[in-house]
Structure formats: C-alpha cells, structure tokens
Amino acid sequence: MSDKLPVMKRLERRDVDILVSYDNDQNFIITYDDIRYSCPCAKCSPQRNNDESSKYLRREVESIAAEKPKVKTVGKYAISFEWTSGCSSGIYRFERIWSLANKEDPDNGRGYVHGVW
C-alpha cells in the first residue's frame, strides 16, 4: 500500500483544518475534529469499536475548542499532532492521513483488539 501512496509534500495548518498537498498535485482538507476522532493511540482507538462509545468520542472531540496543533514528522512513516488539550499520543501513518483525506475509514473496518495473542 505504502509503495503506491502519493508523497505528502505540504501540510498547511489552518484555523479548523489542515490542507494537505501531494506530489500528484492532489489537495485535501481534513478537519481537526476528524484527525482527533481518528487518533490511533491505544486509549482512543478502542472507543471507536462500538456505536455508543464512538458517538461519545465524537462529541468529546467536537467539544474541544479549535486550535492549531504542532505537527511533527515521526521517522519516515508518520506525523504526530501536539495539542494543548485532548490526546496527543497518536502516531498517524501517512496511510492514515491519506485515508482521512479521501474520507475513507482509516481503521479499514478493523476493530481495535487489545492483546488477543
């Protein structure tokens, strides 16, 4: 998947969303609410597993005042968002950002399962 993924060249932080530009000249807008809601960390992910907790997470995220986060690259594979409030733990792979940009489910329908091995 990552082989075919366009390379993100620019990320502009705006008041309530980010504008991301890729090397194939495509541009996308992703709201901060969507970014926060899709946080891949071990605390936020399980909350998207069922409808009730998922709605609760969405409400919680939307109740946070809009702010521009600090954005950093993580190794070669991801970016992270640092907010002054709410969860800043998630490492967002470029694949996840691409899914969000294309309004796709970044979890690919995969429920978070903690320790089943």
Next chain:
Amino acid sequence: MAESPVSIHNSDSDDSEDPNPSPQQQKQMEQAYAQMKRKMSVQEISRKIKHKIMVLSGKGGVGKSTVSTGLALSLAQRGHSVGILDIDITGPNVPKMMGLDGHRLHVEEGRIHPAQGHLGVKVISMAFLLEDEDTPVVWRGPIKLGAIQQFIGDVEWGELDYLVIDFPPGTSDEPLTVAQSLPDIDGMVIVTTPQEVALLDSRKSINFSESLKVPVLGVVENMSGYTIRGTAMANTELVIAGPGGKSHKVTSDGDGNFSVTLDIFKKGGGKSTAEEFEVPFLGALPFDPGFVRGGDDGVHRIVSDPDGESAIAFSKVVDSILEQISESPGDSLEII
C-alpha cells in the same frame, strides 16, 4: 580533567561582595565549568555521529543485547563505522558478546577511549569498570545518571556512522537521561518476543517513546521460530512433535533432507503489536541457540556464521531500519 579557566582576581570595582570565593564557591564554579565543557563535548560528539539508535524492551530476557550487537555487527558488515554504548549498568552483557570480556576502560587525558570488538565495532560498557564480572553494581539514581552522562559526554568515539545504544529492560531513568542528554536521536527499536507478557511490556515502551519525544523506528520480534533440520528416507512424510502438543507434518525432499520451524513462543505477536500501534514492523529474528553459544564463547553468531539464517534475518531488520532513517518523505514535507 583540564584545569578550570575560572580565575580569581581582585577587581578595582566597588563591588561590595568579597572577591575571593570560598572553597565551596570555587568548587561550584569548577563543577559548572565541567558541566558546560561536557555539554559542549556532547554537542561535538553528536555532530560526529551521524545516526543514533536506541534499543529498548519493556521486559528483560527478550534478547535486547543480542539484537543490539547484531544490529551493530550487521551495519559494520556493510562497511559502516559503528559503536555500541552499553547503558545496561546492572547487567552489561555486550562486551562478552563482542569478544571483549575482561577488557578494562582506557582513559587518556580525561577522555574515555572505546574498545574495539568484532568487525571494528567500538564498544563502551559499564562492564569495563567492574572489578570482576560477579560484582553487582548497586548504584542509586544520581550516581547511575552521572555515569551515563559521563559515558555520553566523555567518550572519544571519533567519526561514526551509527551508534547503537543498549538499555536495561523497562521504562526507567536510563533512556530518559540519554534522550535528554544526547541530541538528534533517530529513534528507538523495540525488541519483543512473541508471548503475551513481553508484548504487553513492549506496548509500554511504545507509549514511553511519546514521553521521550523519540520516534519509534519499529518493533523487532526476537526468538520468533526455531528451525530443526534432519534427514530421513527420501520423500517420506514425518510428524514432528512441537510445543504445546502440536504436531507438524513435514515431507523430506528427494535427498532425504527436511526442515520444520517450530513456534516455541507463539508467532506474529510483534507484528500485531506494531500494527496495533501503527509503528513499523522491522522483522522477525529466529530462535538460534548459536547466539547463546556465541555469547558465551565471545564470538558473535553474525561473525561465526556471516551468511547464516540469523545473519540474513538481521540484515533484513537493518534494511528496514535504514529505510526509516534514510532520506524520507518526512524530510521533504513542508509543514506551515
């Protein structure tokens, strides 16, 4: 240590304070000077070392030192100049694995000079300070952290392509001290074994990286599978009794050779953890008794069998790490 340049002189100014500092003040000034000097030295060292990689595990006994030395040797095999800093103060195993058992620390003009192990890999370890290998190091926090800072700031590494830093297990003071003292660390490699208890702890390590502000380069699954090989009648179906009463069917080839890989500690847990936390999976390393023998004999498996299964597995892990720390899309990403 060089003489402090802090000199005492009588000023003509009308400063009402006593211009002659007390011995205690003089000592404080000298300490401040030593700290400043070490800080400058750390910056210089950091500039000379192109890449710094931390190797951590949440749990002991997962083969972290084996992985650290393996990564260092695998990088050295490719012609890179490599160093290992063994920060595991309570159980420093790296010298033994690198054929440097019994080596003493070499200090010249206040600078610590690393020992050279297999393939020219430079090694600094707390073991070099021990009177004998049976002496336990019982140091409280501040002494331990002082020793680590000295190992970071006072070592004459020279120019290095890679410095691999081996830590004690867990999420303790040591990685925190190194992450705060040594600038521009590329990231951390989390070592785990496939079983649940190790995986739970490796998740802690991944979350720990967030506190340290050091990116996770990925997860390595060690002791991933044990391959047994044998001979039988040609083209014969055999049944091998594996762990947990699980039977493995295998058919010998035309020459009578067969091999089967047994998942002694389960399989795939490291990959699942990596997927769960959305960090890269760097690869799986086989369960290889040769590492135990090599560790005891002081000849690392990668040195004794450079084309063997384990060396190849290490090489793949190194490929994955280099992919993470090479020029990346992240480097060219403009964030505004």
